Amino acid sequence: MDIFKTAQEYLMPTYRRQDICLTGGSGATLTGADGREYIDFASGIGVNSLGYGCEKWVAALAAQAARLQHASNLYYTEPCALLARDLCERTGFKKAFFCNSGAEANECAMKIARKYSFDAYGENRGTVVTLENSFHGRTMATLTATGQEEYHRFFHPFPQGYRYTPPNDIEALERTLGEPGVCALLIEVIQGEGGVMPLDGAFVKAARELCTQKDIVFICDEVQSGIGRTGKLFAYEHYGLMPDVATAAKGLGNGLPVGACLAAEPFSDVLTPGTHASTFGGNPVVCAGARVVLEALDDAMLASIEAKGDYIASRLRSNPEIAQVRGRGLMIGAQLKTLRAADVLAECARNGLLLLTAKKNLRLLPPLTISDEEIDKGLCILAQALENKEGL
Numbered sequence: 001m002d003i004f005k006t007a008q009e010y011l012m013p014t015y016r017r018q019d020i021c022l023t024g025g026s027g028a029t030l031t032g033a034d035g036r037e038y039i040d041f042a043s044g045i046g047v048n049s050l051g052y053g054c055e056k057w058v059a060a061l062a063a064q065a066a067r068l069q070h071a072s073n074l075y076y077t078e079p080c081a082l083l084a085r086d087l088c089e090r091t092g093f094k095k096a097f098f099c100n101s102g103a104e105a106n107e108c109a110m111k112i113a114r115k116y117s118f119d120a121y122g123e124n125r126g127t128v129v130t131l132e133n134s135f136h137g138r139t140m141a142t143l144t145a146t147g148q149e150e151y152h153r154f155f156h157p158f159p160q161g162y163r164y165t166p167p168n169d170i171e172a173l174e175r176t177l178g179e180p181g182v183c184a185l186l187i188e189v190i191q192g193e194g195g196v197m198p199l200d201g202a203f204v205k206a207a208r209e210l211c212t213q214k215d216i217v218f219i220c221d222e223v224q225s226g227i228g229r230t231g232k233l234f235a236y237e238h239y240g241l242m243p244d245v246a247t248a249a250k251g252l253g254n255g256l257p258v259g260a261c262l263a264a265e266p267f268s269d270v271l272t273p274g275t276h277a278s279t280f281g282g283n284p285v286v287c288a289g290a291r292v293v294l295e296a297l298d299d300a301m302l303a304s305i306e307a308k309g310d311y312i313a314s315r316l317r318s319n320p321e322i323a324q325v326r327g328r329g330l331m332i333g334a335q336l337k338t339l340r341a342a343d344v345l346a347e348c349a350r351n352g353l354l355l356l357t358a359k360k361n362l363r364l365l366p367p368l369t370i371s372d373e374e375i376d377k378g379l380c381i382l383a384q385a386l387e388n389k390e391g392l
């Protein structure tokens with residue numbers, strides 16, 4: 001059977017895919033249906049935190065699947081309660097809501113902000129401010145929240161109540177947040193899809209202070225940057241502050257779909273029975289696996305993520321084709337001088353390395369457990385692709 005042909009015949013053409021069919025993996029090395037091996041600098045898209053074949057994670061899933069695969073949120077299950085406790089104890093947030101994706105976690109965060117504002121101030125205070133160059137998801141509301149024009153086509157009419165402000169412009173932020181009707185500021189402290197662009201410390205700090213002054217809910221979208229990716233459990237920790245609400249998803253489930261919305265007091269009790277729900281949210285199998293991910297992210301692991309990231313970044317910086325390297329830990333963006341990122345990605349895929357792009361940059365989001373040997377192998381393939389310009 002030709003999987004490429006079958007997929008193209010029966011799947012909606014929403015993705016540009018490489019001609020690779022993946023069948024398995026071990027550590028941070030994947031295997032294709034053709035038997036070839038690929039070093040993984042992508043982990044899905046920042047999803048497979050523990051790489052492939054993590055025995056502890058597989059055992060946790062298998063045990064919970066054999067016991068009880070789903071209960072609905074009309075009852076309690078232990079993995080769901082314990083994951084919420086683990087996340088809150090590790091962060092200082094008060095309560096969690098579980099769903100299935102990053103977009104859904106951001107929807108939850110925006111609903112918290114709007115209801116908090118409604119309860120405190122009544123109607124007409126529901127505007128969500130987001131940043132230009134941001135990415136918050138593909139549902140109608142999160143697509144609207146996404147501050148990039150190219151996403152705001154085709155799907156009119158878009159939901160009301162969104163405003164955009166440029167990143168790292170404190171004066172513009174103050175003006176936008178000062179307009180009547182604003183209830184929330186939603187930001188990625190490191191813009192992922194926007195090209196791995198860390199926000200300035202002064203800007204994020206000003207954002208936190210302005211939100212506190214104006215009773216605006218300060219939400220950090222940590223769907224890509226959270227769960228150890230940058231060497232801290234959440235990237236906002238690098239900025240020395242605490243948001244009111246944070247969202248997580250990609251890396252939390254090690255490949256199984258999960259989203260989490262974490263809220264501090266008083267935002268943690270805003271969504272009361274009947275105001276929000278998700279059928280699959282908090283699924284016990286997924287939560288049992290996510291607990292293994294969190295447990296793996298101890299201080300030694302977080303330090304190793306930072307160290308591996310620094311090593312990769314320094315190797316990339318010494319490459320003459322790379323103009324700039326940005327990011328933190330194992331969330332790395334590399335801006336190229338002359339080559340097209342998509343061409344480099346395709347060339348690397350042909351040579352056994354899976355990468356990502358973001359805008360015109362190469363983007364690296366390897367499994368957090370990637371070995372030094374796999375890193376060196378991957379960097380070697382990448383260096384060859386960057387050198388062999390005639391081939392691209």
Ligand SMILES: *Cc1c(COP(=O)(O)O)cnc(C)c1O
Nearest residue numbers: 101102103135136137192223224
């Ligand atoms: C990927 C991503 C999302 C969307 O997550 P989905 O699980 O695809 O819905 C939202 N925000 C950020 C920052 C992301 O990187």
